[in-house]
Amino acid sequence: MSVAKDNQKPSSHSNSLWWLTFIIIVSITFATRFYKVTEPDHVCWDETHFGKMGSWYINRTFFFDVHPPLGKMLIALSGYLTGYDGKFAFDKPGDKYEDTNYVGMRVFCTALGASIVPMAYLIVWECTQSISSAFFAALLILFDVGLLTLTQYILLDPLLLCFMMGSVLGMVKVSSKTQSGDVFQWNWWGWLLFTGTMLALCISVKFVGLFVILLVGLFTISDLWRDFGDLSKPVIFTVKQLFARALCLIIWPALVYMLIFYIHLRVLNKSGNGDGFYSSAFQSQLEGNGLHGSSMPLYVGYGAVVTIKNQRTGGGYLHSHPHLYPAGVGARQQQITTYTHKDDNNKWLIKKYNTDTLSDDVELVKNGDLVRLEHVTTKRNLHSHRLPAPLTKKFYQVTGYGEAGIGDANDVWKIIVDGEKGDDGKIYTVKSKIHFVHYLLACALTVSGKQLPKWGYEQQEVACNPNLRDPSAVWNVEENIFPKLPNVSFSVYAPSFLERFIESHAVMFQGNAGLKPKEGEVTSRPWQWPINYRGQFFSGSSHRVYLLGNPIIWWGNLIFLTLFLIIFIINIVKEQRRKHQNNNKVLTSKPKLMTAVWLFVGWILHYVPFWAMGRVLYFHHYFPALLFSSMLTGVMLDYIISGIIDLIPNDYKYLINHTIKGSLVAALSYSFIIFSPLSYGMNGPTASETNSSMHRLKWLDTWEF
Structure with missing residues (x-):
């Protein structure tokens, strides 16, 4: 992401507005994420796997899983610290928790999942220095009922998304500190180590963390290349940065990653049902x-x-x-x-x-x-x-x-x-x-x-x-x-x-490659994900929970992805046409557009590789890519609105600007309210029945709630 230069200090009014907006985002995030976090009080979807694995960690029982160990270790730690004794069986979805102390694990996963909303705000602000862009980006993530559902349960996904967004936040903060002249200062080193740690934690939860590692790698190369082309800085300056970033973004994450596996193998020292997968x-x-x-x-x-x-x-x-x-x-x-x-x-x-x-x-x-x-x-x-x-x-x-x-x-x-x-x-x-x-x-x-x-x-x-x-x-x-x-x-x-x-890695890689769907299990293909083609039941009892994206946001993301490509191509053509007339760079002078470019790269890296995968795939695999497309939509929304406002006479700019933005916020809020039962739980007839309160929201026949 091209990070906007922050050499100029914001006015006290802008600073107050920034904090007010941030506090509003955090408050609504807290309210929506922790509302009904204890419901339903039975095992939902993959809680049967990851809750069970948390129990095995508490009991130190060895098992096999296709994912790296950190996510399950943290779930187990949160359960242990909040009084869970590791004795609940987690046999199958629908099993009642009864007197089991499961809430601590749910709250822990929900808290990490909730952190992605304020981090989205910080990432987009750091890149664009635009409160509107940051606000819209955070709002699109906040009001997506799919992300709400995915981050309220004992799953690996909240942890993965948290560490992924932490990696991106660290990446843009390092770039910002570099451009503001803080290279090799303690805060620059701090953010660099933070980024490396987040990368290690991300790939230690799921191997798809590799995609954000690629994004940070490409962004780092771009950052170093820009500094290398700055003739006011000696070449040795870039060389020193290269070694510093290699130390913090390659060597340090590798050591953290190996340490996590060392702890994993030390903790799980008792025989279990996964022994036979190993030599x-x-x-x-x-x-x-x-x-x-x-x-x-x-x-x-x-x-x-x-x-x-x-x-x-x-x-x-x-x-x-x-x-x-x-x-x-x-x-x-x-x-x-x-x-x-x-x-x-x-x-x-x-x-x-x-x-x-x-x-x-x-x-x-x-x-x-x-x-x-x-x-x-x-x-x-x-x-x-x-x-x-x-x-x-x-x-x-x-x-x-x-x-x-x-x-x-x-x-x-x-x-x-x-x-x-x-x-x-x-x-x-x-x-x-x-x-x-x-x-x-x-x-x-x-x-x-x-x-x-x-x-x-x-x-x-x-x-x-x-x-x-x-x-x-x-x-x-x-x-x-x-x-x-x-x-x-x-x-x-x-x-x-x-x-x-x-x-351990050879066994995990082979297990991943050989994953097949279970009988009756709902799987999906990558083409279905961006269009919100079909969701997935998290709870199928009388308290129904259905994983489905907010269609207003998801389909809006597709529209703005298309608009971004059109606007980007137009600007590339303009830059090429003006190259011989003056030194103005159309793209680099527009931090919002350059931010959108890198967010698009992030979306591509987290979505396109699934097309080449032969293993079984599920709808929830799209959600890391969704974060990038939602942030891109927030940036492009503000970019297009600003372009429209520039064409309007000064007397009407304030009114029309706030009317448009207010209407968008109202529409997003309303869409969240009407689709929130998908996350918070539905009772009564299914949406396919005309007497159901959800019947009018069944916009596609493939939606099964």
């Missing part, structure tokens, strides 16, 4: 996990009962259960899958390929051996044949076959060990990277990464890949039960913090 070595650090503090044989021998884990990031355990593949899906034999949770159905007995008889002497399994794997619970052998896999048709189907461990030649697998640990031929527990190659088909046991339908209990497909170089065809033995061999402590496999940090 065996990672799990060995979790109290209560079967691998923590345990001891087991260092080597794998014939007759050992083992669990076999896929080494793909987030890979599960080789698993079977007494259910057959359905008719039309290969042979109707027992299903083989991978499962990310610990289970007795993950256990396999390692046998020689040609006999069930075990010698009294210990015989180790070695690289190149032919083996059979018998499922301990069902006594069927791991088997493959020349029928296509259920989902990945170019692979072969893998099944459980035989009775009481007796099958056929298609049950034989050759063990091939990767890396240095295979040099002596022995198979090491945990550390050996193993390939199971089918002896007759010459294909490798692998996971496709695809989720089976309901008949496969939505577990992961296991198949046999003729491509023996498949990177997903690598396994390791995790649990190794074999009384004939001496045990060694599992602590020898303990990973470092850096290894756990890297693995």
Whole structure:
């Protein structure tokens, strides 16, 4: 954003008006955000996830989530400090809180969500030095019922939006201090560190925080480039700024980000339902996990009962259960899958390929051996044949076959060990990277990464890949039960913090990429978001809450985005035409228009990337972009009104200016009032029924409230 120079001190009248406007904004924000914050008194929408995760932090129970940890940590901290004991189950939306102390977490999230309104005012003021622009920008965010709904519950979004706006505020304050000559002063350093901290906090809540990091990066480059072109300043001045900003906006945020993960991994030190997504070595650090503090044989021998884990990031355990593949899906034999949770159905007995008889002497399994794997619970052998896999048709189907461990030649697998640990031929527990190659088909046991339908209990497909170089065809033995061999402590496999940090990210990235909608879940596509095409129920009981944007604001944003592009192109043409006549810059001399340019860049960065994402998407993903488009609308609204007023005779300017602005404020206020039941709760008939009080507000058939 081009920051307006504030070298000239505002008059006492302007200063009083600024504070009056700011106080009005803060007061209305407080009143609207905290009104009915305790209602409904049951679990709403994703509170079932993030409230539950807050409980796990309080109980120090490890879990897996696709988002970085900070948001859940702060929710847990707010609950802990306000008396929540971490015992409520948060099983499903609609569950009554009863005597659970949930209000502290709601109030905390609401407070951070409320902060985005005054921050919008400060951002636009800092860029334009226009009270009207700042007021309209804040008002458009304040009176959006969608933002009100999204920031009143135990969710990550209020925290994300707060830290995102904090990053932008810090960014423009640093630019303002730079232009006013305060570079390297304590307040300049303070705002620079504030910006870096906000960036770290933002991306520590959700990875979409990367978008605001890109915005701050582009803006910083623009800032430095402007200073570099100022011939009154030596080059070394820009170089020093470059190093200072790299320190505060790259190195410092990276350290804060890593510190957050260090705290996360230290706090969650007890085994939970997310263990199976991580490597065996990672799990060995979790109290209560079967691998923590345990001891087991260092080597794998014939007759050992083992669990076999896929080494793909987030890979599960080789698993079977007494259910057959359905008719039309290969042979109707027992299903083989991978499962990310610990289970007795993950256990396999390692046998020689040609006999069930075990010698009294210990015989180790070695690289190149032919083996059979018998499922301990069902006594069927791991088997493959020349029928296509259920989902990945170019692979072969893998099944459980035989009775009481007796099958056929298609049950034989050759063990091939990767890396240095295979040099002596022995198979090491945990550390050996193993390939199971089918002896007759010459294909490798692998996971496709695809989720089976309901008949496969939505577990992961296991198949046999003729491509023996498949990177997903690598396994390791995790649990190794074999009384004939001496045990060694599992602590020898303990990973470092850096290894756990890297693995955590690999698992989160894979989890994000593989997100699929649940049955009956309402998803959406990016084209639907700006037009407010369809909302989303937060509470579907008798107290209905529906996430939907204020259509007056959302559709107005689209209009002003279009007007901005038209005005911007006209000004670019004017600047090009005047370039050879004088040195006046049409764009840079108009701080409102340059502010709109950067707000447009912010909107683009927070909206367009979703078009390229293959993962499941939801309506609430648009709200970071909405903040930028609403601020842009506020700036362009004031810019256009000022242009119109300039054309009016002086005698009528004051009256018409205040009439237009007053009418806009009244219209926005009224639109908020009539749509506020979407946020505060609706009772009685739905809007599709003619006797509903909301019937007249159902402007689109896709709105379901």
